[in-house]
Structures are given as structure tokens and as C-alpha cells.
Amino acid sequence: MSGLSHIMRQRPFALQMSASKVANVLVARWASSQDIAPMDLKSILARPEEVEQRNKLSGKITVPKAVNLSPISGVPSDHIRERRVRIHIPPKNAMQSGTDNLQTWQIEFDNRERWENPLMGWTSTGDPLSNMNVQFGSKDEAITYCERNGWRWYVDSEQTKKERVKNYGVNFSWNKRTRVSTK
């Protein structure tokens, strides 16, 4: 106990009251075997203004659902005013690839200047958004993302896949000309 009072003597006066409270709690804990609820040291030592601020911030405020994050997103203002976003589903590879990864919606920015790098002949661009590849589960999510960031957008028309029967045997159906007699 002498150690604790030594610490208390070194503290400023404003903290002494709450510090003695802590000491009481600690003594009570040592004195009885009965378990008491653990107390948060921060909440005990908090000043009344801090408690008030914390209570205020634990509530909720009402804001419009449409949020414009462009002032704090860090994107340069001319890239917000002048860019237009195309929202689309990426097309299928024209080769014999599957269609498994073509369910998501993507956003794509309009093209900016590109040039051939004189040193290596590689293509360079000064556009930071040209390689941004963000995928979305639905069209509405992509639209919401663009509107939150303040970009103009348009949805590219959805390509519907034509269903066709893939069955080798159908080629030899009774009404197909392919079914010819061998005689």
C-alpha cells in the first residue's frame, strides 16, 4: 500500500480523487475473495467532458444516403470532373475459354493519351486511373461506387448469350438431311 500512496503523491491534484477510487477498488479486491466486476481504468479516469463526448459519439446522426466522397478521396479534381466511367460485364474470350469468370461487373475509364516510350518502345501513359480494375457483384453496386466518387457513368448494354443446343446426336435427328442412307 505504501507503494501506491507514493505514486499518488506524485500525481497532479485533479487525478488524485480518481486514483484513490482505483486504490479503493484494488483494496476491495484484495480484501474479499468475492469477485467484483472488472472496472475499466480509462472510464474511471476520464474527465466529465471526455465522458460527454464519448456518449455523444456513441449515438447516430442522420445524413443523406447519397454521399459524395470526392473531396476526401484524394483523386485530383480534374480526374473527377472530366472522366467518364463505363460499367460493363467483361466479354468472353473469343477462343475456347470457359465463361466462369464473367459474372462480375467492371468499371473502366475513358482513354487518355498514351505514347511509345522512346527508350524501350513500351507503351506509357500518364493516366493513374487507366489500370484501375474494380469488380462488382451487381450493376447497382458499380453505379453507387461511381456516384460516391463523383464520376459520370454509363452502363454498357448487357450482352445476352444466345442459348443453343450442343448435342452431337441432334445432327443425326430424323428430320436432318445429314441422316442419309448408306445404300
Next chain:
Amino acid sequence: MAGREAIKRAVQQVRPILSVDREEARKRALNLYKAWYRQIPYIVMDYDIPMSVEQCRAKLREEFVKQRHVTDIRVIDMLVIKGQMELKESVEIWKQKGHIMRYWKESQDPKPTDFLSKFIQGV
């Protein structure tokens, strides 16, 4: 797109960042402005920039007026937090002269606005 129009008008309940109402957010923004305003003479002296205190104060006002249209309380709070960080960086001399001078964009060529000069510059 009737659904999207409805979203524009709708409101939602969210956790606040710093302020709970517009008045408090406004007070925070004004406090930040005052803090910058008072620090500008020291910043000009410490960084030894070729700008006068009046020019710096005009730039400060310009930077604040640029965000005048912001109405969302949380966005205002985030802007205040960012401004506070910038102020701290400036006052503690964590920045360099060039970082302060960047506010005036002297080394950047102004972007062309009319069609022909845009075409010539390839923008």
C-alpha cells in the same frame, strides 16, 4: 431508374466521426481556419518561402472556399482531420519548402481549355 432517385432523397442513420450536427462541424472548420491563420507568419518565417503572409492567407482562404459546397457532416469532419494533419506537418517542419510551395502550383503548366490547344498538346 426510379430507385436511384429515391436513394438520392433518402436519409440514413450513421455513426458520427467527430461532430453530431452541422453547427459543430462548422465550428471545427472555423477553428482549423483560425489555427492556420495564426501559424502562417511562423510558417513563412521557418520555411523561408518567397511568399508574403498576405499571399499565404489568401491561399488559405482559397483552399477553404474550394470546399464550400460540402454539406455532409462526415465529409466535413474528414476534411478538418486532413487539414489538421497538414497543419501539424507544416508547423513541425516535417515538410520541406517545396511541399509548401506546391499550394501555388507554380511549376505546373496550366491545362489547355480550348479545343485547338488541347489538340496540339495531345490532351
